[in-house]
Amino acid sequence: MSALLEVRGLRKTYGDRLVLDSVDLDVRAHDVVCLIGSSGSGKSTLLRCLDLLEDVDDGTITLGGVEISDPLVDPREVRKRVGMVFQAYNLFPHLSVLDNCTLAPRRVHGDSRAAAEERALGLLDQFGLAEHARKHPDRLSGGQQQRVALVRALCTGPDLLLLDEITAALDPELVGEVLTIVRDLAAAGTTMVLATHEMAFARDVATKVCFLHQGRILEQGPPDQLFTAPREDRTRQFLARVLPTAG
Amino acid sequence: MTDTSPGSATAAGSAAAWTPSLRELERRAVRRRLRRRSLLVASGLVVLVLLALGVAITSSPGWPNVKELFFSWEHAKAVFPDVLDGFWLNVRLFLICEVVILVLGLLVALARVARSPWLAPVRVLAVVYTDLLRGIPTLLLVLMLGFGMPALGLQGVPISGTFWAGVALVLSYSAYVAEVFRAGIDSVHPSQVASAQALGLSRPQALRFVVVPQAVRRVVPPLLNDFVSLQKDTALVSAVAVFDAVFAARDYAAYNFNYTPYVVVAAFFVVLTVPLARFTDWLQRRWLARERAGQL
Numbered sequence: 128m129s130a131l132l133e134v135r136g137l138r139k140t141y142g143d144r145l146v147l148d149s150v151d152l153d154v155r156a157h158d159v160v161c162l163i164g165s166s167g168s169g170k171s172t173l174l175r176c177l178d179l180l181e182d183v184d185d186g187t188i189t190l191g192g193v194e195i196s197d198p199l200v201d202p203r204e205v206r207k208r209v210g211m212v213f214q215a216y217n218l219f220p221h222l223s224v225l226d227n228c229t230l231a232p233r234r235v236h237g238d239s240r241a242a243a244e245e246r247a248l249g250l251l252d253q254f255g256l257a258e259h260a261r262k263h264p265d266r267l268s269g270g271q272q273q274r275v276a277l278v279r280a281l282c283t284g285p286d287l288l289l290l291d292e293i294t295a296a297l298d299p300e301l302v303g304e305v306l307t308i309v310r311d312l313a314a315a316g317t318t319m320v321l322a323t324h325e326m327a328f329a330r331d332v333a334t335k336v337c338f339l340h341q342g343r344i345l346e347q348g349p350p351d352q353l354f355t356a357p358r359e360d361r362t363r364q365f366l367a368r369v370l371p372t373a374g
Numbered sequence: 375m376t377d378t379s380p381g382s383a384t385a386a387g388s389a390a391a392w393t394p395s396l397r398e399l400e401r402r403a404v405r406r407r408l409r410r411r412s413l414l415v416a417s418g419l420v421v422l423v424l425l426a427l428g429v430a431i432t433s434s435p436g437w438p439n440v441k442e443l444f445f446s447w448e449h450a451k452a453v454f455p456d457v458l459d460g461f462w463l464n465v466r467l468f469l470i471c472e473v474v475i476l477v478l479g480l481l482v483a484l485a486r487v488a489r490s491p492w493l494a495p496v497r498v499l500a501v502v503y504t505d506l507l508r509g510i511p512t513l514l515l516v517l518m519l520g521f522g523m524p525a526l527g528l529q530g531v532p533i534s535g536t537f538w539a540g541v542a543l544v545l546s547y548s549a550y551v552a553e554v555f556r557a558g559i560d561s562v563h564p565s566q567v568a569s570a571q572a573l574g575l576s577r578p579q580a581l582r583f584v585v586v587p588q589a590v591r592r593v594v595p596p597l598l599n600d601f602v603s604l605q606k607d608t609a610l611v612s613a614v615a616v617f618d619a620v621f622a623a624r625d626y627a628a629y630n631f632n633y634t635p636y637v638v639v640a641a642f643f644v645v646l647t648v649p650l651a652r653f654t655d656w657l658q659r660r661w662l663a664r665e666r667a668g669q670l
Contacts, residue, residue, distance in 0.1 A: 186397075
Protein backbone atom coordinates (compact mmCIF):
# COMPACT_ATOMS: atom_id res chain seq x y z
CA MET A 128 0.00 0.00 0.00
CA SER A 129 1.46 3.32 -1.01
CA ALA A 130 1.62 6.14 1.46
CA LEU A 131 -0.96 8.93 1.60
CA LEU A 132 1.74 11.35 2.64
CA GLU A 133 5.40 10.98 1.80
CA VAL A 134 8.07 13.32 3.10
CA ARG A 135 11.59 13.03 1.76
CA GLY A 136 14.67 14.94 2.85
CA LEU A 137 12.66 17.86 4.24
CA ARG A 138 14.75 20.84 5.31
CA LYS A 139 13.63 24.09 6.87
CA THR A 140 15.68 26.96 8.19
CA TYR A 141 14.78 30.28 9.81
CA GLY A 142 17.72 32.46 8.87
CA ASP A 143 20.78 30.64 10.21
CA ARG A 144 18.76 28.34 12.44
CA LEU A 145 18.27 24.86 11.07
CA VAL A 146 14.82 23.72 12.23
CA LEU A 147 14.22 20.60 10.14
CA ASP A 148 17.02 18.54 8.69
CA SER A 149 16.50 15.74 6.14
CA VAL A 150 13.20 14.57 7.59
CA ASP A 151 11.72 11.44 5.99
CA LEU A 152 8.23 10.36 6.94
CA ASP A 153 5.58 8.06 5.50
CA VAL A 154 1.94 8.31 6.52
CA ARG A 155 -0.43 5.72 5.12
CA ALA A 156 -4.19 5.98 5.16
CA HIS A 157 -5.59 5.30 8.66
CA ASP A 158 -2.18 5.82 10.24
CA VAL A 159 -1.91 7.79 13.45
CA VAL A 160 1.59 9.22 13.57
CA CYS A 161 2.70 10.82 16.81
CA LEU A 162 5.60 13.26 16.78
CA ILE A 163 7.35 13.44 20.13
CA GLY A 164 10.41 15.34 21.28
CA SER A 165 11.32 18.29 23.45
CA SER A 166 10.19 21.83 22.64
CA GLY A 167 12.11 23.28 19.76
CA SER A 168 12.79 19.89 18.22
CA GLY A 169 10.82 20.87 15.13
CA LYS A 170 7.48 19.09 15.66
CA SER A 171 5.32 22.15 15.05
CA THR A 172 7.43 23.33 12.16
CA LEU A 173 7.10 19.94 10.51
CA LEU A 174 3.30 20.13 10.79
CA ARG A 175 3.28 23.69 9.46
CA CYS A 176 5.40 22.58 6.51
CA LEU A 177 3.00 19.72 5.81
CA ASP A 178 0.11 22.20 5.64
CA LEU A 179 2.24 24.45 3.39
CA LEU A 180 2.12 27.24 5.96
CA GLU A 181 5.90 27.44 5.53
CA ASP A 182 8.01 27.28 2.38
CA VAL A 183 10.43 24.40 2.72
CA ASP A 184 14.10 24.88 1.95
CA ASP A 185 14.67 21.45 0.49
CA GLY A 186 13.10 18.05 0.12
CA THR A 187 9.68 17.03 -1.10
CA ILE A 188 6.22 16.50 0.37
CA THR A 189 3.91 14.24 -1.60
CA LEU A 190 0.21 13.97 -0.82
CA GLY A 191 -1.75 11.25 -2.60
CA GLY A 192 0.94 10.94 -5.27
CA VAL A 193 1.16 14.67 -6.03
CA GLU A 194 4.17 16.67 -4.96
CA ILE A 195 2.63 19.51 -2.98
CA SER A 196 5.95 21.19 -2.18
CA ASP A 197 5.96 22.29 -5.82
CA PRO A 198 5.56 26.10 -5.95
CA LEU A 199 3.07 25.66 -8.78
CA VAL A 200 0.67 23.75 -6.53
CA ASP A 201 -2.09 25.95 -5.11
CA PRO A 202 -1.85 25.57 -1.31
CA ARG A 203 -5.59 26.11 -1.03
CA GLU A 204 -6.23 22.94 -3.02
CA VAL A 205 -4.01 21.05 -0.59
CA ARG A 206 -5.71 22.55 2.44
CA LYS A 207 -9.09 21.43 1.15
CA ARG A 208 -7.83 17.92 1.82
CA VAL A 209 -5.89 18.58 5.00
CA GLY A 210 -7.29 19.77 8.32
CA MET A 211 -5.18 21.45 10.97
CA VAL A 212 -5.79 22.19 14.65
CA PHE A 213 -3.53 24.53 16.59
CA GLN A 214 -2.34 24.59 20.17
CA ALA A 215 -4.14 27.85 20.93
CA TYR A 216 -7.47 26.77 19.30
CA ASN A 217 -7.40 29.81 16.97
CA LEU A 218 -11.18 29.95 16.79
CA PHE A 219 -12.60 33.12 15.27
CA PRO A 220 -13.98 35.09 18.24
CA HIS A 221 -16.41 37.14 16.13
CA LEU A 222 -18.25 34.06 14.85
CA SER A 223 -20.50 31.67 16.75
CA VAL A 224 -19.36 28.08 17.20
CA LEU A 225 -21.60 26.98 14.37
CA ASP A 226 -20.37 29.73 12.05
CA ASN A 227 -16.77 28.84 12.87
CA CYS A 228 -17.55 25.31 11.73
CA THR A 229 -19.43 26.22 8.58
CA LEU A 230 -17.13 28.97 7.32
CA ALA A 231 -14.82 26.74 5.26
CA PRO A 232 -17.48 24.28 4.02
CA ARG A 233 -19.57 27.21 2.75
CA ARG A 234 -16.92 29.60 1.47
CA VAL A 235 -14.23 27.18 0.29
CA HIS A 236 -16.09 23.98 -0.56
CA GLY A 237 -19.22 25.70 -1.81
CA ASP A 238 -21.65 23.76 0.36
CA SER A 239 -25.09 25.21 0.92
CA ARG A 240 -25.73 26.78 4.30
CA ALA A 241 -28.23 24.11 5.19
CA ALA A 242 -25.92 21.22 4.27
CA ALA A 243 -22.94 22.76 6.06
CA GLU A 244 -24.96 23.43 9.21
CA GLU A 245 -26.46 19.97 9.22
CA ARG A 246 -23.04 18.38 9.02
CA ALA A 247 -21.55 20.75 11.60
CA LEU A 248 -24.43 20.21 14.02
CA GLY A 249 -24.07 16.46 13.57
CA LEU A 250 -20.39 16.59 14.46
CA LEU A 251 -20.93 19.05 17.31
CA ASP A 252 -23.58 16.72 18.69
CA GLN A 253 -21.30 13.72 18.33
CA PHE A 254 -18.64 15.51 20.39
CA GLY A 255 -21.07 16.75 23.04
CA LEU A 256 -21.11 20.35 21.91
CA ALA A 257 -24.60 20.64 20.44
CA GLU A 258 -25.84 22.96 23.19
CA HIS A 259 -23.00 25.42 22.49
CA ALA A 260 -23.56 25.75 18.74
CA ARG A 261 -25.03 29.26 18.94
CA LYS A 262 -22.58 30.59 21.51
CA HIS A 263 -19.42 32.52 20.78
CA PRO A 264 -16.14 30.68 21.41
CA ASP A 265 -15.00 32.88 24.31
CA ARG A 266 -17.99 31.67 26.35
CA LEU A 267 -16.62 28.10 26.32
CA SER A 268 -13.98 26.41 28.42
CA GLY A 269 -10.58 25.64 26.91
CA GLY A 270 -11.43 21.99 26.44
CA GLN A 271 -14.70 22.87 24.74
CA GLN A 272 -12.98 25.39 22.51
CA GLN A 273 -10.39 22.86 21.45
CA ARG A 274 -13.14 20.34 20.70
CA VAL A 275 -14.84 22.97 18.57
CA ALA A 276 -11.55 23.54 16.77
CA LEU A 277 -11.39 19.82 16.06
CA VAL A 278 -14.93 19.83 14.74
CA ARG A 279 -14.11 22.86 12.60
CA ALA A 280 -11.22 20.95 11.05
CA LEU A 281 -13.39 17.86 10.53
CA CYS A 282 -16.30 19.70 8.90
CA THR A 283 -14.55 19.81 5.56
CA GLY A 284 -14.02 16.04 5.63
CA PRO A 285 -10.23 16.12 5.32
CA ASP A 286 -8.17 13.10 4.22
CA LEU A 287 -5.49 14.03 6.71
CA LEU A 288 -5.68 15.74 10.06
CA LEU A 289 -2.71 17.63 11.53
CA LEU A 290 -2.87 18.28 15.27
CA ASP A 291 -0.28 20.58 16.77
CA GLU A 292 0.00 19.97 20.53
CA ILE A 293 -3.72 20.44 20.86
CA THR A 294 -3.76 19.67 24.58
CA ALA A 295 -0.69 21.71 25.56
CA ALA A 296 -2.69 24.81 26.49
CA LEU A 297 -5.35 22.92 28.46
CA ASP A 298 -5.81 22.27 32.16
CA PRO A 299 -4.99 18.65 33.01
CA GLU A 300 -8.61 17.79 33.74
CA LEU A 301 -9.65 19.11 30.33
CA VAL A 302 -7.02 17.16 28.42
CA GLY A 303 -9.00 13.95 28.70
CA GLU A 304 -12.13 15.19 26.94
CA VAL A 305 -10.08 16.32 23.94
CA LEU A 306 -7.97 13.19 23.76
CA THR A 307 -11.09 11.04 23.94
CA ILE A 308 -12.24 12.63 20.73
CA VAL A 309 -8.89 12.06 19.05
CA ARG A 310 -9.02 8.46 20.24
CA ASP A 311 -12.49 8.06 18.71
CA LEU A 312 -11.27 9.58 15.47
CA ALA A 313 -8.32 7.20 15.42
CA ALA A 314 -10.63 4.26 16.01
CA ALA A 315 -12.80 5.46 13.14
CA GLY A 316 -9.78 5.32 10.86
CA THR A 317 -8.97 9.01 10.53
CA THR A 318 -5.46 9.59 9.23
CA MET A 319 -3.63 11.88 11.62
CA VAL A 320 -0.23 13.36 12.27
CA LEU A 321 -0.02 14.86 15.71
CA ALA A 322 2.63 16.55 17.77
CA THR A 323 2.07 15.71 21.41
CA HIS A 324 3.54 15.67 24.88
CA GLU A 325 1.01 13.06 26.05
CA MET A 326 3.17 9.95 26.03
CA ALA A 327 0.54 7.62 27.44
CA PHE A 328 -1.83 8.75 24.75
CA ALA A 329 0.80 8.33 22.02
CA ARG A 330 1.56 4.83 23.21
CA ASP A 331 -2.14 4.00 23.18
CA VAL A 332 -3.28 5.43 19.92
CA ALA A 333 -0.29 5.78 17.60
CA THR A 334 0.46 3.35 14.84
CA LYS A 335 3.85 4.98 14.57
CA VAL A 336 5.84 7.24 16.88
CA CYS A 337 8.59 9.55 15.64
CA PHE A 338 11.13 10.99 18.03
CA LEU A 339 12.46 14.35 16.85
CA HIS A 340 15.70 15.76 18.10
CA GLN A 341 17.24 18.99 16.80
CA GLY A 342 15.16 18.93 13.65
CA ARG A 343 15.77 15.31 12.75
CA ILE A 344 13.61 12.23 13.12
CA LEU A 345 16.14 10.37 15.19
CA GLU A 346 14.06 7.27 15.57
CA GLN A 347 10.67 6.06 14.46
CA GLY A 348 8.75 2.90 15.00
CA PRO A 349 5.62 1.33 16.45
CA PRO A 350 4.92 2.61 19.97
CA ASP A 351 5.61 -0.72 21.63
CA GLN A 352 9.12 -0.77 20.25
CA LEU A 353 9.92 2.91 20.67
CA PHE A 354 8.63 3.26 24.20
CA THR A 355 9.97 -0.01 25.57
CA ALA A 356 13.13 -0.62 23.60
CA PRO A 357 14.34 2.61 22.01
CA ARG A 358 17.43 2.23 19.86
CA GLU A 359 18.91 5.67 20.39
CA ASP A 360 20.41 7.04 23.59
CA ARG A 361 18.76 10.40 23.00
CA THR A 362 15.34 8.76 22.82
CA ARG A 363 16.03 6.90 26.01
CA GLN A 364 17.12 10.10 27.77
CA PHE A 365 14.05 11.95 26.54
CA LEU A 366 11.68 9.20 27.60
CA ALA A 367 13.36 8.96 30.99
CA ARG A 368 12.69 12.66 31.45
CA VAL A 369 9.04 12.63 30.39
CA LEU A 370 7.98 9.29 31.84
CA PRO A 371 10.11 8.54 34.86
CA THR A 372 8.35 5.22 35.38
CA ALA A 373 9.35 3.90 31.98
CA GLY A 374 13.10 4.28 32.62
CA MET B 375 6.36 -1.97 9.07
CA THR B 376 9.74 -0.94 7.79
CA ASP B 377 11.08 1.96 9.69
CA THR B 378 14.24 3.81 9.06
CA SER B 379 15.89 6.53 10.99
CA PRO B 380 17.43 8.55 8.23
CA GLY B 381 20.85 10.04 8.54
CA SER B 382 21.13 9.63 12.28
CA ALA B 383 24.83 8.91 11.79
CA THR B 384 25.60 12.63 11.52
CA ALA B 385 23.23 14.03 14.07
CA ALA B 386 24.80 17.43 14.42
CA GLY B 387 26.75 19.98 12.46
CA SER B 388 25.39 19.07 9.05
CA ALA B 389 24.37 22.64 8.25
CA ALA B 390 27.66 23.45 6.62
CA ALA B 391 27.72 20.27 4.58
CA TRP B 392 24.30 20.83 3.04
CA THR B 393 23.97 21.60 -0.63
CA PRO B 394 20.56 22.14 -2.19
CA SER B 395 19.18 19.15 -4.07
CA LEU B 396 18.40 19.37 -7.76
CA ARG B 397 14.70 19.45 -6.94
CA GLU B 398 15.24 22.40 -4.62
CA LEU B 399 17.25 24.28 -7.24
CA GLU B 400 14.50 23.63 -9.73
CA ARG B 401 11.92 24.82 -7.22
CA ARG B 402 13.86 28.01 -6.56
CA ALA B 403 13.97 28.65 -10.29
CA VAL B 404 10.19 28.21 -10.45
CA ARG B 405 9.67 30.53 -7.47
CA ARG B 406 11.93 33.09 -9.09
CA ARG B 407 10.00 32.80 -12.33
CA LEU B 408 6.67 33.20 -10.53
CA ARG B 409 7.98 36.23 -8.67
CA ARG B 410 9.29 37.75 -11.88
CA ARG B 411 6.01 37.15 -13.62
CA SER B 412 3.93 38.79 -10.90
CA LEU B 413 6.35 41.72 -10.84
CA LEU B 414 6.00 42.06 -14.59
CA VAL B 415 2.21 41.91 -14.44
CA ALA B 416 2.14 44.45 -11.61
CA SER B 417 4.41 46.99 -13.28
CA GLY B 418 2.80 46.46 -16.67
CA LEU B 419 -0.65 47.10 -15.24
CA VAL B 420 0.52 50.22 -13.40
CA VAL B 421 2.07 51.69 -16.54
CA LEU B 422 -1.00 50.80 -18.59
CA VAL B 423 -3.44 52.39 -16.16
CA LEU B 424 -1.34 55.55 -15.82
CA LEU B 425 -0.99 55.80 -19.58
CA ALA B 426 -4.74 55.37 -20.10
CA LEU B 427 -5.47 58.05 -17.49
CA GLY B 428 -2.94 60.39 -19.07
CA VAL B 429 -4.40 59.93 -22.53
CA ALA B 430 -7.97 60.32 -21.27
CA ILE B 431 -7.14 63.60 -19.55
CA THR B 432 -4.93 65.19 -22.21
CA SER B 433 -7.30 64.30 -25.04
CA SER B 434 -10.31 65.94 -23.39
CA PRO B 435 -11.55 69.04 -25.27
CA GLY B 436 -10.82 71.52 -22.48
CA TRP B 437 -7.32 70.25 -21.76
CA PRO B 438 -5.36 73.14 -23.38
CA ASN B 439 -7.29 75.62 -21.25
CA VAL B 440 -6.88 73.60 -18.09
CA LYS B 441 -3.20 73.15 -18.82
CA GLU B 442 -2.67 76.88 -19.15
CA LEU B 443 -4.80 77.66 -16.08
CA PHE B 444 -3.49 75.01 -13.68
CA PHE B 445 -0.18 73.70 -15.01
CA SER B 446 1.66 76.75 -16.29
CA TRP B 447 5.39 76.36 -15.76
CA GLU B 448 6.05 80.16 -15.73
CA HIS B 449 3.44 80.80 -13.05
CA ALA B 450 4.70 77.85 -11.04
CA LYS B 451 8.22 79.24 -11.10
CA ALA B 452 7.01 82.74 -10.26
CA VAL B 453 4.94 81.70 -7.25
CA PHE B 454 7.38 79.10 -5.91
CA PRO B 455 9.33 81.35 -3.48
CA ASP B 456 6.17 82.82 -1.94
CA VAL B 457 4.58 79.42 -1.52
CA LEU B 458 7.78 78.06 -0.03
CA ASP B 459 7.83 80.88 2.52
CA GLY B 460 4.18 80.31 3.37
CA PHE B 461 4.63 76.57 3.51
CA TRP B 462 7.32 76.92 6.13
CA LEU B 463 4.63 78.39 8.37
CA ASN B 464 2.40 75.36 7.67
CA VAL B 465 5.22 73.01 8.56
CA ARG B 466 6.03 74.80 11.82
CA LEU B 467 2.36 74.95 12.72
CA PHE B 468 2.01 71.25 11.99
CA LEU B 469 5.08 70.23 13.98
CA ILE B 470 4.12 72.24 17.06
CA CYS B 471 0.44 71.27 16.93
CA GLU B 472 1.28 67.60 16.44
CA VAL B 473 3.24 67.34 19.66
CA VAL B 474 0.62 69.21 21.67
CA ILE B 475 -2.16 67.12 20.13
CA LEU B 476 -0.43 63.84 20.98
CA VAL B 477 -0.03 64.86 24.60
CA LEU B 478 -3.48 66.40 24.98
CA GLY B 479 -5.17 63.55 23.10
CA LEU B 480 -3.51 60.93 25.27
CA LEU B 481 -4.42 62.84 28.45
CA VAL B 482 -8.06 63.08 27.40
CA ALA B 483 -8.11 59.37 26.52
CA LEU B 484 -6.58 58.48 29.89
CA ALA B 485 -9.12 60.69 31.63
CA ARG B 486 -11.88 58.78 29.90
CA VAL B 487 -10.59 55.36 30.97
CA ALA B 488 -9.76 56.46 34.52
CA ARG B 489 -11.59 54.60 37.28
CA SER B 490 -10.72 56.70 40.32
CA PRO B 491 -13.74 58.49 41.86
CA TRP B 492 -11.56 61.57 42.38
CA LEU B 493 -11.20 61.92 38.65
CA ALA B 494 -14.94 61.78 37.94
CA PRO B 495 -15.18 65.51 37.09
CA VAL B 496 -12.24 65.20 34.71
CA ARG B 497 -13.91 62.20 33.10
CA VAL B 498 -17.13 64.12 32.53
CA LEU B 499 -15.17 67.05 31.16
CA ALA B 500 -13.29 64.76 28.79
CA VAL B 501 -16.52 63.26 27.46
CA VAL B 502 -18.08 66.67 26.92
CA TYR B 503 -14.89 67.92 25.29
CA THR B 504 -14.64 65.10 22.74
CA ASP B 505 -18.34 65.17 21.95
CA LEU B 506 -18.40 68.91 21.45
CA LEU B 507 -15.11 69.49 19.65
CA ARG B 508 -15.50 66.60 17.24
CA GLY B 509 -18.89 67.99 16.32
CA ILE B 510 -17.75 71.47 15.31
CA PRO B 511 -16.34 71.83 11.79
CA THR B 512 -12.64 72.67 12.13
CA LEU B 513 -12.99 75.67 9.82
CA LEU B 514 -15.62 77.23 12.09
CA LEU B 515 -13.41 76.66 15.10
CA VAL B 516 -10.50 78.35 13.32
CA LEU B 517 -12.70 81.31 12.41
CA MET B 518 -14.22 81.64 15.87
CA LEU B 519 -10.95 81.44 17.77
CA GLY B 520 -8.83 83.21 15.14
CA PHE B 521 -11.09 86.28 14.98
CA GLY B 522 -12.91 85.96 18.31
CA MET B 523 -10.14 85.58 20.87
CA PRO B 524 -8.02 88.57 19.75
CA ALA B 525 -11.23 90.64 19.56
CA LEU B 526 -11.90 90.02 23.26
CA GLY B 527 -9.06 92.39 23.96
CA LEU B 528 -8.13 90.56 27.15
CA GLN B 529 -4.91 91.51 28.90
CA GLY B 530 -2.17 88.91 28.40
CA VAL B 531 -4.04 86.95 25.76
CA PRO B 532 -2.07 86.70 22.51
CA ILE B 533 -3.68 88.54 19.61
CA SER B 534 -1.88 86.64 16.89
CA GLY B 535 -4.27 84.97 14.45
CA THR B 536 -1.70 82.26 13.82
CA PHE B 537 -1.61 81.37 17.50
CA TRP B 538 -5.37 81.07 17.82
CA ALA B 539 -5.72 79.20 14.57
CA GLY B 540 -3.16 76.75 15.94
CA VAL B 541 -5.13 76.46 19.18
CA ALA B 542 -8.25 75.70 17.15
CA LEU B 543 -6.45 72.94 15.28
CA VAL B 544 -5.10 71.49 18.53
CA LEU B 545 -8.53 71.50 20.18
CA SER B 546 -10.24 69.92 17.21
CA TYR B 547 -7.64 67.25 16.49
CA SER B 548 -7.00 66.35 20.12
CA ALA B 549 -10.62 65.25 20.31
CA TYR B 550 -10.13 62.89 17.36
CA VAL B 551 -6.79 61.63 18.58
CA ALA B 552 -8.17 61.03 22.07
CA GLU B 553 -10.79 58.70 20.63
CA VAL B 554 -8.15 56.88 18.61
CA PHE B 555 -6.05 56.39 21.75
CA ARG B 556 -9.08 55.24 23.71
CA ALA B 557 -9.93 52.64 21.08
CA GLY B 558 -6.33 51.41 21.28
CA ILE B 559 -6.43 51.23 25.06
CA ASP B 560 -9.73 49.34 24.97
CA SER B 561 -8.30 46.86 22.48
CA VAL B 562 -5.58 45.67 24.86
CA HIS B 563 -6.84 42.48 26.42
CA PRO B 564 -7.97 42.78 30.08
CA SER B 565 -5.66 39.91 31.00
CA GLN B 566 -2.76 42.30 30.42
CA VAL B 567 -4.09 44.62 33.12
CA ALA B 568 -4.70 41.64 35.37
CA SER B 569 -1.17 40.33 35.02
CA ALA B 570 0.26 43.83 35.56
CA GLN B 571 -1.81 44.19 38.72
CA ALA B 572 -0.77 40.71 39.78
CA LEU B 573 2.81 41.97 39.73
CA GLY B 574 1.74 44.65 42.20
CA LEU B 575 1.49 47.54 39.75
CA SER B 576 -1.18 50.14 40.50
CA ARG B 577 -3.78 50.81 37.86
CA PRO B 578 -2.09 54.01 36.65
CA GLN B 579 1.20 52.12 36.52
CA ALA B 580 -0.42 49.30 34.58
CA LEU B 581 -1.72 51.84 32.10
CA ARG B 582 1.61 53.64 31.89
CA PHE B 583 3.93 50.64 31.52
CA VAL B 584 1.77 47.90 30.02
CA VAL B 585 -1.43 49.05 28.37
CA VAL B 586 -0.52 52.37 26.76
CA PRO B 587 2.70 51.12 25.10
CA GLN B 588 0.75 48.31 23.46
CA ALA B 589 -2.15 50.59 22.60
CA VAL B 590 0.09 53.18 20.96
CA ARG B 591 1.56 50.60 18.60
CA ARG B 592 -1.83 49.43 17.52
CA VAL B 593 -3.11 52.93 16.78
CA VAL B 594 -0.16 54.19 14.79
CA PRO B 595 -1.91 53.76 11.41
CA PRO B 596 -5.08 55.66 12.40
CA LEU B 597 -2.92 58.28 14.16
CA LEU B 598 -0.93 58.78 11.00
CA ASN B 599 -4.21 59.16 9.19
CA ASP B 600 -5.16 61.99 11.52
CA PHE B 601 -1.78 63.63 11.14
CA VAL B 602 -1.87 63.59 7.37
CA SER B 603 -5.27 65.17 7.74
CA LEU B 604 -3.80 67.74 10.15
CA GLN B 605 -1.00 68.59 7.73
CA LYS B 606 -3.60 69.44 5.15
CA ASP B 607 -5.85 71.28 7.59
CA THR B 608 -3.05 73.66 8.51
CA ALA B 609 -4.24 75.26 5.28
CA LEU B 610 -7.38 76.35 7.16
CA VAL B 611 -5.39 79.03 8.95
CA SER B 612 -5.46 80.98 5.69
CA ALA B 613 -9.11 81.66 6.54
CA VAL B 614 -8.05 84.06 9.32
CA ALA B 615 -5.63 85.95 7.07
CA VAL B 616 -2.51 84.11 8.20
CA PHE B 617 0.04 84.26 5.41
CA ASP B 618 0.58 80.51 4.88
CA ALA B 619 1.13 78.64 1.62
CA VAL B 620 -2.53 78.61 0.65
CA PHE B 621 -2.92 82.31 1.40
CA ALA B 622 0.15 83.04 -0.73
CA ALA B 623 -1.27 80.93 -3.54
CA ARG B 624 -4.68 82.59 -3.34
CA ASP B 625 -3.03 85.98 -3.34
CA TYR B 626 -1.06 85.16 -6.46
CA ALA B 627 -4.03 83.52 -8.20
CA ALA B 628 -6.22 86.55 -7.59
CA TYR B 629 -3.64 88.93 -9.09
CA ASN B 630 -2.70 86.82 -12.11
CA PHE B 631 -5.92 84.96 -12.93
CA ASN B 632 -4.07 81.66 -12.89
CA TYR B 633 -4.59 78.69 -10.59
CA THR B 634 -1.19 77.06 -10.98
CA PRO B 635 -0.22 78.13 -7.42
CA TYR B 636 -2.87 75.81 -6.00
CA VAL B 637 -1.30 72.87 -7.79
CA VAL B 638 2.10 73.95 -6.49
CA VAL B 639 0.77 74.04 -2.92
CA ALA B 640 -0.86 70.65 -3.40
CA ALA B 641 2.50 69.27 -4.54
CA PHE B 642 4.12 70.68 -1.41
CA PHE B 643 1.60 68.92 0.82
CA VAL B 644 2.03 65.62 -1.00
CA VAL B 645 5.80 65.82 -0.74
CA LEU B 646 5.42 66.35 2.99
CA THR B 647 2.95 63.53 3.67
CA VAL B 648 4.31 60.67 1.56
CA PRO B 649 7.62 60.27 3.42
CA LEU B 650 5.73 60.32 6.72
CA ALA B 651 3.49 57.49 5.53
CA ARG B 652 6.45 55.40 4.33
CA PHE B 653 8.27 55.98 7.62
CA THR B 654 5.26 54.81 9.62
CA ASP B 655 4.88 51.71 7.44
CA TRP B 656 8.50 50.88 8.08
CA LEU B 657 8.11 51.41 11.82
CA GLN B 658 5.08 49.15 11.95
CA ARG B 659 6.77 46.37 10.02
CA ARG B 660 9.72 46.50 12.39
CA TRP B 661 7.48 46.20 15.45
CA LEU B 662 5.56 43.33 13.92
CA ALA B 663 8.72 41.49 12.92
CA ARG B 664 10.08 41.82 16.43
CA GLU B 665 6.96 40.89 18.36
CA ARG B 666 5.45 38.21 16.16
CA ALA B 667 8.65 36.42 15.22
CA GLY B 668 7.93 32.74 14.81
CA GLN B 669 4.40 32.96 16.15
CA LEU B 670 1.17 31.87 14.55
